[in-house]
Amino acid sequence: MSAIPEKIQTWQMVQPTVFDRETKETTPGKLEKTEIPVPDLDKGEVLVEVAGCGVCHTDLGYFYDGVPTVSKPPLTLGHEISGTVVAGEEAWIGKEVIIPAVMPCRQCILCKTGRGNRCLSQKMPGNSIGLYGGFSSHIPVPVIDLCEVKERGDIPLSHLAVVADAATTPYQAAKRADLQPGDNVVIVGITGGVGQYMGQMAKALGAKTIVGIARNQEKLDRALKFGADFVINSTDKDARTVSKEFRGICKENGLPNTGWKIFEITGVKPGQEIALTLLGFTGKLIVVGFGLAKTEYAMGRLMAFDAEIIGTWGCLPEYYPIVLDMVLSGRINIEEFVETRPMSSIEDTFAEAHKTPPMKRIVLTPDF
Numbered sequence: 001m002s003a004i005p006e007k008i009q010t011w012q013m014v015q016p017t018v019f020d021r022e023t024k025e026t027t028p029g030k031l032e033k034t035e036i037p038v039p040d041l042d043k044g045e046v047l048v049e050v051a052g053c054g055v056c057h058t059d060l061g062y063f064y065d066g067v068p069t070v071s072k073p074p075l076t077l078g079h080e081i082s083g084t085v086v087a088g089e090e091a092w093i094g095k096e097v098i099i100p101a102v103m104p105c106r107q108c109i110l111c112k113t114g115r116g117n118r119c120l121s122q123k124m125p126g127n128s129i130g131l132y133g134g135f136s137s138h139i140p141v142p143v144i145d146l147c148e149v150k151e152r153g154d155i156p157l158s159h160l161a162v163v164a165d166a167a168t169t170p171y172q173a174a175k176r177a178d179l180q181p182g183d184n185v186v187i188v189g190i191t192g193g194v195g196q197y198m199g200q201m202a203k204a205l206g207a208k209t210i211v212g213i214a215r216n217q218e219k220l221d222r223a224l225k226f227g228a229d230f231v232i233n234s235t236d237k238d239a240r241t242v243s244k245e246f247r248g249i250c251k252e253n254g255l256p257n258t259g260w261k262i263f264e265i266t267g268v269k270p271g272q273e274i275a276l277t278l279l280g281f282t283g284k285l286i287v288v289g290f291g292l293a294k295t296e297y298a299m300g301r302l303m304a305f306d307a308e309i310i311g312t313w314g315c316l317p318e319y320y321p322i323v324l325d326m327v328l329s330g331r332i333n334i335e336e337f338v339e340t341r342p343m344s345s346i347e348d349t350f351a352e353a354h355k356t357p358p359m360k361r362i363v364l365t366p367d368f
């Protein structure tokens with residue numbers, strides 16, 4: 001079993017990329033390898049030795065796109081973490097765990113009314129848990145929210161890092177959508193890190209039909225093997241054209257034109273326009289992707305359609321064991337969608353993932 005380290009090895013974001021609006025100059029961000037002291041653990045806390053930490057679009061947003069972190073730099077990014085408990089609460093030592101990306105305070109009115117996933121005092125590694133994040137050798141975390149990993153078979157512990165956030169966010173989104181067996185579903189952005197799990201999740205929860213929309217044909221073809229029944233390549237198409245294609249699929253396959261549940265994962269304007277155009281009678285649009293675009297919509301349509309638009313954020317820690325079980329039982333495939341790289345490649349990996357979204361989620365494993 002692993003010992004308690006002298007120091008925590010970590011890659012800190014010393015400075016995010018800064019864009020000066022006046023001079024139009026960009027100052028590149030800076031990641032730096034460093035050592036920090038192992039903190040004294042409070043009651044209810046443990047130290048987790050990191051097995052793997054996923055590189056998420058959110059991390060890239062903090063580093064490249066001016067999205068502010070709650071804890072000011074220097075801090076370590078990374079919130080999709082799996083690992084092994086090495087210190088703290090006796091009963092947990094030696095256990096393999098997934099650390100939820102969002103840990104609610106469990107005190108406030110939102111937490112007490114089942115909305116803890118959007119708790120305003122929540123803690124997120126790599127954002128608001130002091131300076132600690134997953135691109136480290138170790139991380140201190142509260143024990144109450146940990147998801148224990150049992151009987152993982154051949155799946156490496158590092159790969160299970162993607163259960164935090166990438167695979168669990170879709171579960172919460174499906175809950176928000178009140179997804180039921182037999183539902184018909186559209187996923188705009190089905191090829192992304194979260195989108196592809198949204199497709200698998202909707203199918204695993206019993207969706208009858210899944211139409212996936214995105215622009216990368218190679219990834220769309222893969223989506224057809226993992227959840228999607230039909231795909232639409234939206235490259236160079238406006239929302240109306242996509243909508244026409246969608247209606248064609250419905251007509252040819254005897255699918256209804258009411259009650260579709262539409263998940264918008266892209267967070268960008270073209271994706272949002274497609275989702276809004278597809279929203280029809282008694283439909284539901286669930287906004288899963290984040291972005292700052294202002295997208296126009298005739299709100300009266302909601303009234304005429306008796307339709308809904310709702311948002312969804314993160315995932316309650318109590319749902320993690322359910323999603324982990326779906327992964328370990330093979331109902332959700334992660335192995336085709338994960339690649340590991342040494343953590344020492346973090347600078348190159350960030351640059352590469354920022355430039356072109358990778359085919360697979362990159363999980364960094366500590367080597368320093």
Ligand SMILES: [Zn+2]
Pocket residue numbers: 056057058079080101165166
């Ligand atoms: Zn993430």
Ligand SMILES: [Zn+2]
Pocket residue numbers: 104105106107108109110111116119120121122
């Ligand atoms: Zn709370």
